[in-house]
Amino acid sequence: MDRKKTIYVFKIIISFLLISFIADKAVYLLFNKISDDVYSGQSIGKLNQYLKTKNDFDFIVFGSSRANHHVNPNKISNNCYNMGVDGTMIAYSHSLITLLPQKKQTILLHIDPSNVFSNSYLGEDIKALKSKYNRNSIVTKNIDQLGQNNIFQKFYWSLGYNKIAIPIIKNFFKPKYDYKEYNGYDPIYVSKSQQKIFEKILNEPKETDCLETFNVNKLYNKLLDDLVMFSKKNNKELIVFSSPIYFDYCERDNIEFEKIMKEKQIRYYDFTNLFQDNNSIEFWRDRTHLSNIGAEVFSDSLALKIL
Template identity: 45%
Template sequence: MNSDITKKIIQIIVLTLVISYGLDKLVFFSLNKVSDKVMTGQAIGKLNHFLSLKDSTNLLVFGNSRANRHIDVAMLSKNGFNMGIDGIGVAYNSTLINTLNKDLKQIVLVHIDTKNFFDNDYTGSDVNALKTKFHRNPIITKVLDSTSQLSTLQKFYYSMNYNGTSIGILKNYFRPNYNFKSYNGYDGLVVTSSQEKIRDIVLAKSISNKECTDNHQINTTALNYLKSIKSFSEKAPNKTFIFITSPIYHDTCEIDNKMLNEIMQELNLTYTDFTNLYKDNKDNSYWKDATHMSNKGAEAFSNHLLQKYKSFQLKQ
C-alpha cells in the first residue's frame, strides 16, 4: 500500500512539473511576442531598440544615467545611439558590448563611474536587468548562466524573468511614450525656473561636503567586466573604443579617480576623466543636480567631446 501511494505521489509530482513547465513555456512565448513589439521605455523597449540597430550605427554610447543624460549623440554622429540606462553598471555594459558584431567598423564610447570600481557592495547585479533575454540571446544567456544573478527556478521557468517588467512592457505596448523611430537614446534634463532655487541649494551643499576616505580597494567583479570589454575590443580591430568619466559639479575625493586612471593605463585603454572639467566654471545652469548635467550642460560637454576626439571623426 505504501509503495502504491508513493508511486502515485511521484506520478502526481511529475505530472505537475510537466504541466507547469509547459504552461511556463506558453506564457514565455506569449510574453516574448508582446515584448518584441515594444520599442519604448526602459523596462525593455530601449533594449529592444538597441538590439535592432546595434549593427547598423556608426557610434554607440554605453553607460548609466550620466551617459544617458550627458552625451547628445546627435552632436557627435549622424548615425548614433545612446544606450545609457539609469542605475546600471559595468556588468550590463560589458554584456551588451559583447553582443556587437566584431567585424563592423564603429566607435564605441563607454562611460564608466568610479563608484562601480571602488564599491565593495557591487556584485554585478545590474546584468539582471537583461534577464528577459535569457534563452533568447546567446551572449546574454551565457553571461547570466555564468553568474549567480538568476535563481535555479528562473533558469527552469523562463517566464519568471519577466517579473517586475511585465507592467512596464504592457504599458508601452498599448501606449508608447514616444516615437522610437526618431529617438536616438539621449534624454536631456530640462531645469525649469521653479526648480532652479532647489538645484542651487543642492549644488551649494555638494561643495561643503568634504568627506573622503583613503581606504580604496578595487572591486574585482567590476574589474573583471572591464577586462571583458578589453578582451572584446582586441577581437574587434575595426572598432574604436573610447572610455570616459563625465563631469560632476564638485568632486569631494580624487583618490578613486587617480586609481581608476592608473588601471585604465595598465589595461592600455583610451580613457579620459572629465570629472573636474567644469571645476572652475560654477555655472549652475549646466546642472540638474550635483552629478547630472542639464540639457545646456550636456550640449557643452558633447561639443567638448566632439572637439576632443576630432581625430576619430565622430561627426559622420
C-alpha cells in the same frame, strides 16, 4: 502515510509541475511575441532597438544614467546611438558590447571612478538583461558567469519578464515615442522649482567621501580586460570617459582610475571637473546629473576630444 496515499500525492505533485511548466512556456511565448514588437521605454524597448540596429552605428555610447542623460549622439556623429540605461554599470554594458559585430565601431563607455573601487559591486546590474536569458547564448553565459542567474529561470522561462511585464504591455499598446526618430538620448529638463531645491541642497554641510585605500574591484578589472581584448579582435576603438560632477568630494579615485586606464592602454577622458570654472546652476539637475543645458555643453566638449 500508506503506499496508495503516497502515490496519490506524488501524482498530484507531478501533475502540478507539468501544468505549471506548460503554463510557463505559454506565458513565455506570449510575452516574447508581445515584447518583440516593443521599441520604446527602458524596460525592454531601448534594448530591442539596440539589438535590431546595433550593427549599423559607427559610434555607440554605453553607461548609466550619466551616459543616458548626458551625451547627445547628434553632437558626435549622424550615425551614433546612446545605449545608456539608468541604474546600470559595467556588467550590463559589457554584455551589450560583446554582442557587437566584427566591424569598425567606436565604443564610448562611461565609468564612474568611485564605482571602480567599490568592494560591494558584483555585477548585479546585468539582471536587467534577464528577459533575454533564454533567448541569447552570450547573455546567458555572462549572467551565469557572474552568478547573477535565477536557477528557477532555467526551467521557468517566463521569470525573465518578472517586474517588466506591465511596462511592456503599456508600450505595446501605447509607445512612448517613435523609435525610428529616437537616438537613445534622454535629456533632463529642470524646472525652476527643482533648481531652487538643488540650490538649497548645495548650502547644506558637505562631507568628504574618500576611501583610505584604492583597490580596484576584481570584476571591474576583469571586464575592462575583456573589453580591451574584444575591441582588438573586433575592430573597435574603446574610449572610456567620466561625466561631470558639480563638486567632487574625492579626487583621489579619479587619479587612481586614470593610472589604471594608462596601464591598460585605454583611451580615457575625465570630465569630472569640466564646469569647475563655470559652474552655473542651470547646468545641473543634482550633484551628479546634468540638465539638458549642461548636457549639451558637455556633449560638445566630449565630441571635441574624441573626434
